[in-house]
Amino acid sequence: MLEILKQINIKCEDDAKGFKDDEKIGRIDKLMKKTKYRSIHDGHLTKIYSQLQNKELSGKNLVLVSSHIDTVYKNFYQMEGRDVVTGTLDNSITNAILINLLTSHDVPENVIVAFTGNEEKESLGVDETISFLHTINAKAGIVVSLDITNRGYRNHGYTIENYFVKKGMGKAFYRKKQLKNYLVQLLESKKVKTIHHVSADPDDTWQFDEHNLNCFTFCLPSRNIAEHGDWMHDDMGVIVKKSALRDYSQALLKLLRRLARDFN
Numbered sequence: 357m358l359e360i361l362k363q364i365n366i367k368c369e370d371d372a373k374g375f376k377d378d379e380k381i382g383r384i385d386k387l388m389k390k391t392k393y394r395s396i397h398d399g400h401l402t403k404i405y406s407q408l409q410n411k412e413l414s415g416k417n418l419v420l421v422s423s424h425i426d427t428v429y430k431n432f433y434q435m436e437g438r439d440v441v442t443g444t445l446d447n448s449i450t451n452a453i454l455i456n457l458l459t460s461h462d463v464p465e466n467v468i469v470a471f472t473g474n475e476e477k478e479s480l481g482v483d484e485t486i487s488f489l490h491t492i493n494a495k496a497g498i499v500v501s502l503d504i505t506n507r508g509y510r511n512h513g514y515t516i517e518n519y520f521v522k523k524g525m526g527k528a529f530y531r532k533k534q535l536k537n538y539l540v541q542l543l544e545s546k547k548v549k550t551i552h553h554v555s556a557d558p559d560d561t562w563q564f565d566e567h568n569l570n571c572f573t574f575c576l577p578s579r580n581i582a583e584h585g586d587w588m589h590d591d592m593g594v595i596v597k598k599s600a601l602r603d604y605s606q607a608l609l610k611l612l613r614r615l616a617r618d619f620n
Contacts, residue, residue: 357601358436360387361452365434365444368427370473372480374400380425384451384471391458393469397488401473401481404488407465413494419467419615420496422485423450424475424503424560431591441601442581443593447475450502450576453605461609464616472560476589479563486567497528497619498570500611501561504596505575506588508549512577513603515549516540517556519572520565528570528619535570542614543607574611576604 434443472481582590
């Protein structure tokens with residue numbers, strides 16, 4: 357996974373109309389060719405991959421995995437220590453974990469992947485992703501957004517944050533707490549840290565919620581190096597535990613397989 361991180365931990369900016377350059381996108385696309393996934397939508401602010409063709413996705417209920425690829429750093433680096441990885445990891449680390457997972461393991465065909473842009477600003481990549489699904493007559497039964505977090509570093513390998521539920525006709529959950537409890541049950545762990553959106557930092561799930569979707573963020577805990585409020589975006593980078601990388605990857609695979617079973 358760290359070899360993948362080295363390849364894609366580079367600048368990727370957008371101007372709300374599209375990505376300014378395609379270097380990171382090209383590297384991700386090359387790496388995705390080593391998986392069973394192929395590009396089904398090369399959009400302005402989203403790059404969507406699936407094991408099925410568009411016509412095969414029509415009418416299907418999907419698990420959408422979203423991992424934003426836009427960056428705000430000016431200088432990029434990653435460094436491996438004995439027990440930790442340090443670097444400008446927002447959000448290249450979850451990009452790398454996801455690609456590595458799809459390369460190494462089989463994931464159900466109703467799981468599709470979107471690498472989105474503009475998350476650090478208006479989450480316009482979310483809107484384009486959902487719009488595309490509408491054009492092919494497919495829908496996201498649940499969205500799993502991948503990101504890093506400033507919570508849970510000491511004792512947790514992952515957190516569940518910003519969980520929202522679909523409202524109205526066809527809803528699967530009546531309350532956010534019901535979704536939270538369902539996810540904790542899927543993970544089969546007594547150490548799951550959950551953070552309600554009132555307490556969590558905003559991310560692109562807030563925009564997925566605007567589209568009335570079941571969604572949540574599956575976060576990798578990180579620790580600060582810089583000593584100011586926006587340390588996560590500082591060029592000094594962040595610190596993540598190697599043990600958390602293992603826990604996060606294993607839990608993500610379990611989540612995707614079980615969500616795909618239940619949202620089919």
